[in-house]
Each structure stands twice: as C-alpha cells, then as structure tokens.
Amino acid sequence: MNVLNNPDPLFARDFFAEIFGEAPDLERIRRATCIALTEGGSDSLVAVGCLEEGPCAGMGYVWLFAVAENYRGRGLGALLLDEIVSHARKTGLSVIELKTYQKWYSMRDMLLKHGWVLVRAEPSKREDGVGEIWQLPLLSRPLRVAVIGCNPEGRGGEWAKTILDLPEWWNLAAVVDPSPEVRQFWASQGLQVFESLDDIPALLEIGAAVVAVPPRFALQIQKQAIDRGWAMLVEKPLAASMGEIIELQDMLRGGRARLVAGVQRRSHPSYVALKALLADCEIRNLTVRISLGRPEDSGLAGHRGDPSQCRGGALLDMGYHALDLAHFLIGKPVELVSCSLRNREDLAADADSAADLLCRSGTAWLRILVDRHSIKTEQVAVQTADGVFIADRSGVASQEHGTLYTCPPAWHSAEKARLSALVAACLCPASAEGNLWEHLALFETVERAYGIASQLGAVGGAQS
Amino acid sequence: MNNWESSLAAFRLMEVGSAAQALANASEPTLREVITLRCGQRIESSLPVVQGWQQYFQANYSAAVTHFSEQPGEGWLRAWADLGIAKVASDCGFWRSALEWCALAWQRAAAGEHMDLLAEISGARGEILLRSGKPSEAASSFAEDLALLRPGSRYSGRVRCYLAHAWSRMGNHAGRAARLFYQLAAHTASEPGTRSYSAAGLAVHGVRIREPFLVAEAEESAPSGMPGFWVRVCKAKLETSTLLRKKSLEEAMEILPPEYHAEHWWARGWLSGSVPDSKFLEPLHIHPLPPANLGVTTLVEMPVSPDAISDAPWWDKSKWPTDAEGWWKLRDNFMP
Numbered sequence: 001m002n003v004l005n006n007p008d009p010l011f012a013r014d015f016f017a018e019i020f021g022e023a024p025d026l027e028r029i030r031r032a033t034c035i036a037l038t039e040g041g042s043d044s045l046v047a048v049g050c051l052e053e054g055p056c057a058g059m060g061y062v063w064l065f066a067v068a069e070n071y072r073g074r075g076l077g078a079l080l081l082d083e084i085v086s087h088a089r090k091t092g093l094s095v096i097e098l099k100t101y102q103k104w105y106s107m108r109d110m111l112l113k114h115g116w117v118l119v120r121a122e123p124s125k126r127e128d129g130v131g132e133i134w135q136l137p138l139l140s141r142p143l144r145v146a147v148i149g150c151n152p153e154g155r156g157g158e159w160a161k162t163i164l165d166l167p168e169w170w171n172l173a174a175v176v177d178p179s180p181e182v183r184q185f186w187a188s189q190g191l192q193v194f195e196s197l198d199d200i201p202a203l204l205e206i207g208a209a210v211v212a213v214p215p216r217f218a219l220q221i222q223k224q225a226i227d228r229g230w231a232m233l234v235e236k237p238l239a240a241s242m243g244e245i246i247e248l249q250d251m252l253r254g255g256r257a258r259l260v261a262g263v264q265r266r267s268h269p270s271y272v273a274l275k276a277l278l279a280d281c282e283i284r285n286l287t288v289r290i291s292l293g294r295p296e297d298s299g300l301a302g303h304r305g306d307p308s309q310c311r312g313g314a315l316l317d318m319g320y321h322a323l324d325l326a327h328f329l330i331g332k333p334v335e336l337v338s339c340s341l342r343n344r345e346d347l348a349a350d351a352d353s354a355a356d357l358l359c360r361s362g363t364a365w366l367r368i369l370v371d372r373h374s375i376k377t378e379q380v381a382v383q384t385a386d387g388v389f390i391a392d393r394s395g396v397a398s399q400e401h402g403t404l405y406t407c408p409p410a411w412h413s414a415e416k417a418r419l420s421a422l423v424a425a426c427l428c429p430a431s432a433e434g435n436l437w438e439h440l441a442l443f444e445t446v447e448r449a450y451g452i453a454s455q456l457g458a459v460g461g462a463q464s
Numbered sequence: 465m466n467n468w469e470s471s472l473a474a475f476r477l478m479e480v481g482s483a484a485q486a487l488a489n490a491s492e493p494t495l496r497e498v499i500t501l502r503c504g505q506r507i508e509s510s511l512p513v514v515q516g517w518q519q520y521f522q523a524n525y526s527a528a529v530t531h532f533s534e535q536p537g538e539g540w541l542r543a544w545a546d547l548g549i550a551k552v553a554s555d556c557g558f559w560r561s562a563l564e565w566c567a568l569a570w571q572r573a574a575a576g577e578h579m580d581l582l583a584e585i586s587g588a589r590g591e592i593l594l595r596s597g598k599p600s601e602a603a604s605s606f607a608e609d610l611a612l613l614r615p616g617s618r619y620s621g622r623v624r625c626y627l628a629h630a631w632s633r634m635g636n637h638a639g640r641a642a643r644l645f646y647q648l649a650a651h652t653a654s655e656p657g658t659r660s661y662s663a664a665g666l667a668v669h670g671v672r673i674r675e676p677f678l679v680a681e682a683e684e685s686a687p688s689g690m691p692g693f694w695v696r697v698c699k700a701k702l703e704t705s706t707l708l709r710k711k712s713l714e715e716a717m718e719i720l721p722p723e724y725h726a727e728h729w730w731a732r733g734w735l736s737g738s739v740p741d742s743k744f745l746e747p748l749h750i751h752p753l754p755p756a757n758l759g760v761t762t763l764v765e766m767p768v769s770p771d772a773i774s775d776a777p778w779w780d781k782s783k784w785p786t787d788a789e790g791w792w793k794l795r796d797n798f799m800p
Contacts, residue, residue, distance in 0.1 A: 266524075275522075331523040333555040363690055437525030440556040 001076070003083055007036040007045060015045045019066045028052070032063060033091075035083050037076055046071045047080045051088060054097060056428035060088050062098035065107075077110050085114075088138060094427045095137050095420075102129025102273070108408050117420040118408060120267030130273045130405070137169050137423045144206045145422075146174035146230075148197065148221055149213035152185050155235050155262075156212035160186070162415040163210070169423055173204050197224045206230060208426050212262075215240040215316060219248060222259075226251055231258035231425045231432065233418055237320045238436065242443040249436045258425045258432035261439070264414050265321050266328035273405035274380065274391040275329050277398075281384035286329060287367040288322040293376025314370040315341060315355035315446055322368045323357070323442050325380065330361045333441070339449040357449055511535065513545040525552045540581055543572035547585055550592070559596040563589065583612035587623060594630055603630035603638070621653025625662045632669045639673045650685060660687035667698035676702045692719045697731065 009029045017023035032052035036045045050064040062084060067077045088096050099122075100107045111118075111134050122131040145163060150156035156177070163170045175186040176194045183193040194200050209225045211218060212235040219239045225232050238261060239245050251257050265271055292314060327334050336359050341352040357368040380391045387400045396405040425432035516531030529552055535545035550565035566589045573581040590605035606627035613620055624645045631642035646669060649662035663682040670678030679702055682695045696716035703709035717731050 327523050331521060433526060434530045435526045437529050437552055437556060438523075439526075440558075441525060444557045 001046070001079070002038050004036045004038050004045075005087075006034050007038070007048065008043070009034070011043055011045055012036065012048050012050070015048050015068070016064055016066060019069070024064060028063070033087065035080065035087060037080055037083075047076045049080050049084045051084055051096070054095070054428065055430040058092070058094040058427045059424065059431070060091075060093040060096040062096060065098065065100075072106070077107065078114065081110065081114060085136065085138070094139055095135055095424050097133060097135045097424075099131055099133050101131055102269075102405070108132070112408070117417055118269065119417045119420050120264070121269040121272035130269055130276060132269060132408070135420045135424065137420060139169060139423070142167060142169055142171040143208060143423065143426055144171045144173040144204065145208045145210060146176055146197075146200065146204075146206050147172065147210045147212065148176040148225075149211065149217075149235075150175045150177045150186060151179070151182050154212065156210070159210045159212055159233070159235070159415060159419075162419060166416065166419060170419065173206055174200050176200070197221065197228075208232065208422055210422075211235060219244045222248060222257075223251070226257040231260070231422060231429075233260045233262060233422045233425075235262040237316050237443075237446075238439055239443075240316075242440065242447050245436055245439050245443050249440070252433065252435060255429050255434070258429050260418060260421045260425050261433055261436075262418060263321060263324050263439075264418055265325045266438075267417075268393065268407070268414070270391050270393055270395050270405065270407045271325060271329065271380065273407075274382070274389060274396045275331070277389060277396060277404060278329060278382060278384065281382075281386045283330060283364040283382060283384055285365045285367070285381075285383040286326055287369065287381045288326045288378070289369040289371075289381075290318040290322045290378040291376060292318055292370065292372045313352040313355075314372070315352055315357070315449060317370075319355045319357070319368060319370040320442060320446065322370060322378075323445055324438065326359070326366050326368060327438070327441060329380070329382070330364060330366065332361045334359045334361045334366060334445060336445050336448050341449070355449070357445075359445070511541065513541050513548065516545060516548045520548055520551060525556065528552055538572060538575075540573055540576050540578040543569045543576075543578065543581055543585075546572065547581070547588060550585075550588060554588075554592050554595070559592050562592050566592065579612055580614070583609050583614075586612060587619075587626070590626060590630065594626065594633075599630045599633035603627060603634060606630055618654050621649045621655060621658045621662070624649040625653070625658055625665060628662070628665055628669070632665065632672060639669070642669050643673075643678065647681070650682070659685070660689070660691040663687045664691035664694040664698075667695040671698045671701050674702070688719065690720065692716075 009026055012029050012034050013023050013026050029050060032050040034048060034050045036049075037047040038044055039046050045068070047067040048064065049062055049066075051060050052063050053059075054061045065077075065080070065084075067080070085096070097119075098111075098116075100111070102108075114136070116134040116136045118132055119135045120133045122133065147156055147160045147163065150160050152160075160172060160175065163172045172191060174192050174194055175183070176197055176199075177183055177186075178195055183195065187193045192204070200206065206228070208231040210233045211221050211225065213221050215237050218234065218237070222232060222234060222238075238259075239248055248259075252259060323334075336357060338358040340356040342354040342356075353372050355368065355370040357366075359366040359368065378392060380389075382389045382391075387398050389396060389398050389404075391397075393407060395403060395407050397403045421431070512531045512534040516528045516535070519525075519528035519531060529549055532545040532548040532552075535542055546565050546569035550562045550569060553559070553565060554562035566585055570582065570585050570589075573585060586605050586609035590602045590609060593599075593602035593605055606623055610620065610623050610627060613623065628642045628645035628649065631638035631645065634642075643666065646662050646666035650659055650666060653659045653662060663685045664687060667679045667682035670676065670682065679695065679698045683699060686692070687695060693716045696712050696719065700709045700712035700716065703712055713731050717728055720728065
C-alpha cells in the first residue's frame, strides 16, 4: 500500500462519488490537501482523505474521508488517519476537526482509539443518523489555564480534575479561590494557588480560564478575564440576570472576548438523536427532569447555602440545563405558564431547592422538573403522536421500538469535550461563542419564573 | 436581472431555505423539496442567510444570529437575514428590536421591490405587534401582508385568520371585519389547521361581542382537539343555564385528553367557581399549525395543579405590566 499526496482531483472526486453516491465539489478538492492510499498505480485509490483549512489559522478540517468498500476491515482507515494527522502536525496545525455520522460505526470506533474527542453533535439527514463533530488537538506544548472558583467538591473541582487528566492539552497553572481551605487543598496537590485574580503574576502567561464561581460573581470575573485577554470556559449560568447576560453579550461583540459556555446538553449526541427522531412528530408533552444529586437532609453545600452569595437555586442551576434542553428539542419559542418553586426553611431565603415549571410552545406542553433526589440523574420523556420517547445520556429509547440510539462512550466525559472546545477557542477565536441569544431566551424564562414566584408568594420564591 | 426576475429568485431561494430547513430538521425531504434543492444547485444552501435560517429552526439562536450577521451586501439576501434577526429578537422577547430589524429588512427589500419578501416581513411584523399588545398596528401589518401576497397564495387563509385576531382584539368597531375574516378563513383556508383555528377564533369573537350565533356557527364546523375545546368553552361561557354550562364544559374536557392539565385545571376551576368569569381566557395562541391530538400515557407524574399560574399571554394579558407607551413585557431595547 502506497501513500500518495494530492492524487489527481478527478480520480479523487470519482472515488468519493462512488462511495457517497454524490460527487463532491471538484474545486474544493483541488484547494484541499488530499492524501490517498493506493494499490498499484496512482489511479487505483483505495482510501482518500481531504484536509482543508479550518475557520482560522492553526485549525484544519477533514472534509472527506473514505475507504473503498472492498478494502474495509483491514486497518486502512487508521493508516490513512495517521497520515493525515502527521501531515497536519508537519504543517503546524494545532487542532483538526472532522464530522462523521452515526451510521459510520467503524469510523467512530477508530476515532475513539486514536484519542479524538467528540465535541458536539448536530442533526443531519435521517438516513445518516446523528452528525458528530470530533476534534483532535495537536499542541506542541500544553496551554496554560487557571481555574477560578475551585471547590474540590464543586464544579470547579471537577473541571480542575479533568484538566489534570489532559496534560497534553492543558497545564493547570493557577487555582483561584477565596477560601483558605480550598487553596490549602490545591496547594497540597502541588499547584499554585491565589486568593484573587489580581494576585496572579503576568509571568505565569495564562491563556485561558475556567470560571466556576457563584452566579453573582460570574460577570465580574469574566470582565477581569476579558481584560487580561484570556479565553474563557464559563460554567452555567453565565451570569446572575438577564441584564448581565446582555452586558456579557456586549463584551463578546466584535470578537473582543472568547467564550465557551458550560451548557452542553444541546450538543449531546443522545439529545441530538432525540431531536432528529422528533423532527416529523407532533410533540404533545415534553418533560425534562433533572435531579441535583443532593439528598434532602444534606443541606446545600457551598455557595447555594450562603445567602450572601446566592441568587436563585435549583432553577438557575440545573433548571438552566433543563430549560435549554427543552428549548432545543422543541425548536420554537417557549412561554412560561406556571411555576412552583420550593425551599426548605434552613436554606438561604432566595434559594429554591426544587423547581417545577409548566411551559407551552404552540400546542405542546413542556414540564421542567428540578429536584434534589439523592442520585444525580436526568431524563427526558416526550409524548408524540408516534409514541413515547425517553432519552438520557446513555441514549434514546421508545416504548414501541426499544433502544433507538446508543450514545458513543466518548461523550461520557462532557468536560473533556468542552475543554477541547476551549483549546479551539484559544487558537481560533472564530470557534468561540460569538453571541448569547440562547441564554437570553433562557434567562427570560428563569427571571419570569422567579418574578412570578416572588409576586404570588409561592414558597421559596426568589427575588428577581 | 430585472425586479421581477430577482423577485422570482428571492422566492426560489426562500423555497430552498424551507427545503434546507426540512433537511436540517432531519425529516425526510419531500420530492418537491429535493427538486427545489437540486434546482437551487445546493450552492445557495451554503449562504450564511440560509444557514442562519437552518439554525433558527433548530432554536440555535446564537448560531443563527452569527450566520445572519455574516450575510454580506445590501440586497434582498441581506434583507432576508435582517428578517431572521428580527425573528430571533422576537423569540427572545426583544420586541422593539425585532421591529427595528423588520423595518431595516423592509427598507432593503422595498429598495429592490422584492414582493414575496415584503409580504413575509409584513406578516412577521404583524405577529410581533399582535404578541406585544398592539392589535391595531398588527392589523395594518397583516392587511399589508394580505395585499402583498401573490393571488391564490396558500398562506392567504393563515393571514386572514391573523388579521381577524387583530381586529377582534381591537374591540367592537372592528368586530364585523373580524367576523367576516374568521368566517372566510374557516371556510376557505387550504390548511385544515387554519380552518379549525379560525372556527375557534370565531367562537371567541362571538363571546367578545356576545353573539351566541357565532359560537353556534363555529360549532357547526365541529373542530376537534384544542380548537374544539375552545369552541365548547365559549359555548359554556354564553350559557345562562348552570346545567347546560356544566354540560358544555364537560364536553370540552372530553375533547382534550387529561394530559392537557392546565386547560383541565382551568376548566374545572371555572366550573367550580374558583376562577372568576372576569378571567375568561384569551384564546390560546391561535397557532397556525394543526394541533397535537393524541393522548399517550404520561410517563412522569404530573401534579394536580400548579402552585402559581402566571399571567402568561394565553392567560390574562390585562395583568401584564405595560410601559408608558402601552407595550407589554418589553425588555429594554437591545440591538445585537
């Protein structure tokens, strides 16, 4: 088997046309770097991949990739992928990305084995199944990152642990937390700790930050990070109010800041598969239920239990994910109809420990339920004219047909996928969030729910 | 390309957009959509504006606005992208901004006399105005939309229905026109969904102007599902006999399966007297699409009744706070 760089574009086009049943754009093939495996002469192509420039310098996109049908199952795909990756390294690319589809099972397995990360999924034509976007960072040296708000028991701690698991991409250069106990914990792990952002010396050359602070402080911290020119991964909710989201939107305008939002369920393959299945269905009822994973008798640890830091609770926390997911699945504006927020007396006055929202979109009803069951769980149930679908992070099933989609294991570390997206945002500002419209729509519902609960005296209604 | 040709091109590209939307939604494209895409050479689908609409129909508003903003030029494609941003702003509750984007889209589309696009913009503006509590202005916009539509357009029934909503909400002086247009749409619209919602609209209008025969006329067309529910609720509203009122309400509740618990909760409340007459509903969002109409087992336990019912638009808008100019629920103006 020989490796051939840039085979005749006409041969390459015919090769892909035979496999995909549709000829790709010849000019685009000419512009791309094609790498082929051949057997015999240069016209007998058995596997071809085309690498083209991504949205910015340093980023590449594997546009076409295929192995001839008679040659599959011999490891040629892996060989070709290796060739493409080494070519990308030689040409100085830092991230390469490709899109594959649910139906190409062998491709998914191969990408997993070679360290690629599934970063998001997209609906596609039904016969192709879910479209999956995979990335492979190819850094010559890891990027330096700070985690701001890093309680080992909280989300910041989760991010820090994932970062430490990715030494090829990230160097956890600083941990910032006002709590002496938290700082002591991370210092004992050999990390540099700081009480505030102002204490971080410029010499540390930090390029990115993971922000996992209570919502009340999120905007202020993000402003500081933007001033320093850092790319940011911000844990949801991105801010404490609609007004702050608008302010943040203003800061992002014109590419002045690079932001990756820590709200990823709408990119989750299971839910994208569910959306694809719902495309032809009349949705009647859609219920998203998320449990925080904190037993009733445990109290609220961290900022949720501290009245001086808290604004909102379950709804602004996991409810944010649930609402975003419902909005994504329904694909239309969602209106709040009723809300019920509950609290326990020993918690902060403005923190709800459970939320129950009823919304409607057109003729479909949506139910958002957030509670504190002891195990952290989530589930989506959709009633349609074509039956009932149930989805969670493992896949999608229907009552009538059993399992319809199984999520590839790659996604089971959603943090890893988001951190890969942060790598891309560091190297390619165009791949970061350009605006925050989804969050505006979400915050509108959240704020109205808090407002109604507050006005009508519902138990635990937070002040908006 | 003269105006007529460019107008045709605009129309064709909009068709490409809706075909691309079907693909983006992962539904099986119809033969017509496939042909449309083929005729469109699939090249247009790479345009930012088409990608923007694809994202909009996925409720990916951020990506949609990004694509819409990237559409270059000043022509009708740019106008179509402006309309897309207006729709996003409207979905997020920024109605003033939405209207400003509509105005910009109109200006650009009008410069090239792109009639189909102008009709679409008028309809979008009408919807925004109707949702934001300006029925009179909405009526003007829908009337404009109707005038701009091509003769025989399949959207005319839908637009008539919207126009009738606007007139109906304006009060008695526009009542006759509302009635006429509801009747017209209920009998002539090409879409069954529009027909039944027009019938429901006629019934609600009958209650508004206290004309029981309009409710009876709506009932004759025997709509099912959600419109049928509201027609029977309207009938109950006008009944003077408590017994007959109860019977009508029970009929209404039978039409909708119990999973529509908010409607059931409300109807039960009204029946028992805990919801006062003064809170008689606006019709549910009169939705141009056919209603979801099947009952399936509820998987997740639903509570008996919500703790607090908001004054959401389908409920009682009179409680909504308004600003000095009488706008409902508006955010501060915000341009993306």
